[in-house]
Amino acid sequence: MMTKRNWSVTVILVAGCLIVVGAAAQDAVVQRRRQMESNNSLVAEALNKAVKEKNFVEIEDKCKVIQENMNQVPDLFPRGSLAGNSRAKPEIWARWSEFTKHPANVTKAAQELAAAAKAGDAALVEDKFKALGDACKACHNSFRAPKPMVSEEFR
Amino acid sequence: MGEMFSRLLYSLPVLLMFAALAPRAALSQEGRKELVEKGQYIFAVAGGCACHTVPKGTPHAGGRAFPIPFGTVYATNITPDRETGLGSWSDQEIIKAMTAGIRPNGEWILPIMPHEAYSGIAEADLRALIAYLRTLKPVRKESPRLKTWVPFYRALFTPLWLKLFGRHSTSPAKAPSSGVERGRYLVDHISLCGDCHTIRNVIGVPQRRLYLAGSRAGLLGEESPNITPDNETGIGKWSRDEIAHLTLTGFKPNLDNVQGLMEEVIEGVSVGYKHMTRQDALAIADYLKSVRPIVNKTN
Numbered sequence: 001m002m003t004k005r006n007w008s009v010t011v012i013l014v015a016g017c018l019i020v021v022g023a024a025a026q027d028a029v030v031q032r033r034r035q036m037e038s039n040n041s042l043v044a045e046a047l048n049k050a051v052k053e054k055n056f057v058e059i060e061d062k063c064k065v066i067q068e069n070m071n072q073v074p075d076l077f078p079r080g081s082l083a084g085n086s087r088a089k090p091e092i093w094a095r096w097s098e099f100t101k102h103p104a105n106v107t108k109a110a111q112e113l114a115a116a117a118k119a120g121d122a123a124l125v126e127d128k129f130k131a132l133g134d135a136c137k138a139c140h141n142s143f144r145a146p147k148p149m150v151s152e153e154f155r
Numbered sequence: 156m157g158e159m160f161s162r163l164l165y166s167l168p169v170l171l172m173f174a175a176l177a178p179r180a181a182l183s184q185e186g187r188k189e190l191v192e193k194g195q196y197i198f199a200v201a202g203g204c205a206c207h208t209v210p211k212g213t214p215h216a217g218g219r220a221f222p223i224p225f226g227t228v229y230a231t232n233i234t235p236d237r238e239t240g241l242g243s244w245s246d247q248e249i250i251k252a253m254t255a256g257i258r259p260n261g262e263w264i265l266p267i268m269p270h271e272a273y274s275g276i277a278e279a280d281l282r283a284l285i286a287y288l289r290t291l292k293p294v295r296k297e298s299p300r301l302k303t304w305v306p307f308y309r310a311l312f313t314p315l316w317l318k319l320f321g322r323h324s325t326s327p328a329k330a331p332s333s334g335v336e337r338g339r340y341l342v343d344h345i346s347l348c349g350d351c352h353t354i355r356n357v358i359g360v361p362q363r364r365l366y367l368a369g370s371r372a373g374l375l376g377e378e379s380p381n382i383t384p385d386n387e388t389g390i391g392k393w394s395r396d397e398i399a400h401l402t403l404t405g406f407k408p409n410l411d412n413v414q415g416l417m418e419e420v421i422e423g424v425s426v427g428y429k430h431m432t433r434q435d436a437l438a439i440a441d442y443l444k445s446v447r448p449i450v451n452k453t454n
Contacts (some may be wrong), residue, residue: 007247021282044410137405146415147454 017058028081032088040069044136051129053114056117059125063114066106073103087145102139109135156188170295194287197280199430202420206268207233214424216240221267222376222438226303226356228265236293249285250278254326256317263313264452265301265404266321268376272406275324275344320360323353333434338442341435342367346428348443351416377415378453398440402428 041063050058079093092099109132116124198204207230209219217232235242241249248259256263256270264270276284305312324344331337342348351373353361368389369381381389390398397408405413405421413421421428428436 019288041411045408048408048410105431133406133410133412136410140412141418144414146418 020051020127026054028076028078029083029086029088032076032081034144035069035072043069047129051125054122054125056120056125059117060114063117066110070103070107070110073101087147089143089145092143099139099143102142105138106132107133182373183327190286191282191290194283194285195426196430197276197284197345198287198342199423199426200428200435201284202346203423203425203427204233205419205424205427206230208424212421213294213296215291216296217298218296220299221374223265223267223303225305226250226301228267228270228301229299231298233288234291234294234297235289236295239295240293240299241288242293246282246285248271249288250281255323256313263317265309265313266317269347269350271317271323271431272320272344272347273352275340276324277327277330280330280345281326285297290387316360322333332344334438335441335445337435338438338440340446341439342442346420346439348382348439349372352382365449365451367443367446369453371453373414373416379417380453381441381449381451382443383446383449383451384444384449388450388452389448390443391448395437395440395444398443399433399436402436403431403433404429 043062047059047062047066049055050062077088077092077099082088082090109128113125113128113132116128179448204215206219206221207215207217209216212218215232215234217230219230221228221230232240233314234240237243244252251257252259252264252270254270254274254276255269256266258264258410273281278417301309327340349361349367352367353363354365354368354370355361367382368385373379383389384391386392393408401407401413401419405418407413412418419427423429
């Protein structure tokens with residue numbers, strides 16, 4: 001039979017564990033948003049500028065950064081990291097192998113864009129840049145929810 | 156022989172009449188085609204009237220739910236079905252519904268259907284839009300009735316709301332054809348950017364001092380960003396090309412893409428913003444860059 005003291009200790013331990021797990025999930029979301037919305041966003045913006053200016057060296061450089069960033073994507077989504085203002089859909093973990101194909105597709109699109117830039121083919125660069133955007137969009141539309149909505153009824 | 160000749164002679168006026176009318180009939184058919192094409196363009200610039208389609212549902216057949224103060228309203232069927240759509244309505248009745256918010260049976264249309272904004276559409280554009288609506292495939296589908304606990308919501312609350320807060324416009328004789336004025340016309344009366352990007356209070360009144368400054372809970376509760384030219388919280392740092400590009404493709408300068416209702420109006424149901432001319436998208440951009448910048452962080 002548990003004493004009153006044992007009960008108190010158990011409750012405190014469980015609450016502590018929940019807080020730690022919750023904080024870890026929150027940290028994962030913060031880190032992910034920082035990576036996706038700040039780092040990737042700045043790189044993509046610079047890439048867009050380079051495409052407009054036909055700055056092929058810069059395009060190649062930014063494509064490399066995008067490839068490195070994409071390698072980190074699976075690690076940015078620890079199971080169940082849905083805390084706070086995350087827009088990640090739970091389907092990510094239910095369809096993990098499908099999800100992880102998307103960063104690979106973005107990497108491939110970035111490699112093709114870099115190759116077009118290396119060849120100095122401005123028209124191809126435009127096409128491949130569009131393809132890179134489409135690769136990002138494919139993942140967003142499958143696994144990222146629109147910014148919070150009132151209820152499922154209105155979707 | 157003589158009889159045949161006299162028959163020919165008698166039928167000559169009839170033949171001549173057909174010959175005279177034929178080009179006119181052909182011209183009228185050509186004019187009709189042009190009118191429908193123009194209407195389809197207006198429909199595209201209006202985001203394909205996406206509110207009237209349940210996502211992935213039957214196009215334009217209504218039934219989509221929208222939250223309103225104290226209840227839920229469902230979009231109506233705008234296909235030309237005679238029983239459940241607009242098929243039995245005259246052009247004038249559709250115009251009255253679209254611009255004054257009154258159905259042929261005298262019932263008020265809730266102002267979530269933007270009849271105030273549509274009252275500023277040029278009549279030629281409205282007529283073209285109606286001509287296009289009549290070419291849609293008729294779909295027999297009843298829309299669910301308004302859900303609310305407020306008694307006489309439609310009969311009393313709606314006209315009172317419109318009396319106190321409604322802002323109907325006067326339709327211009329001719330739609331502006333270019334420049335900032337064209338952009339304002341599209342933003343305020345056809346594409347209706349303010350419907351989502353201007354915050355509303357608890358009873359659904361748009362906060363005009365925060366015109367286009369974004370909302371944490373837009374039409375469907377989605378976050379809608381500040382699209383005034385404020386440098387920090389709005390789109391002040393975006394070029395007109397970048398704004399037009401987003402309007403036409405849904406891509407931001409950082410390669411991120413819009414989602415939710417904004418994506419729906421760009422893609423459209425059959426046609427949407429993506430079918431807008433670049434000139435119109437730039438006119439919208441020029442107008443957005445001309446409005447008062449407002450500091451309002453939405454995320």
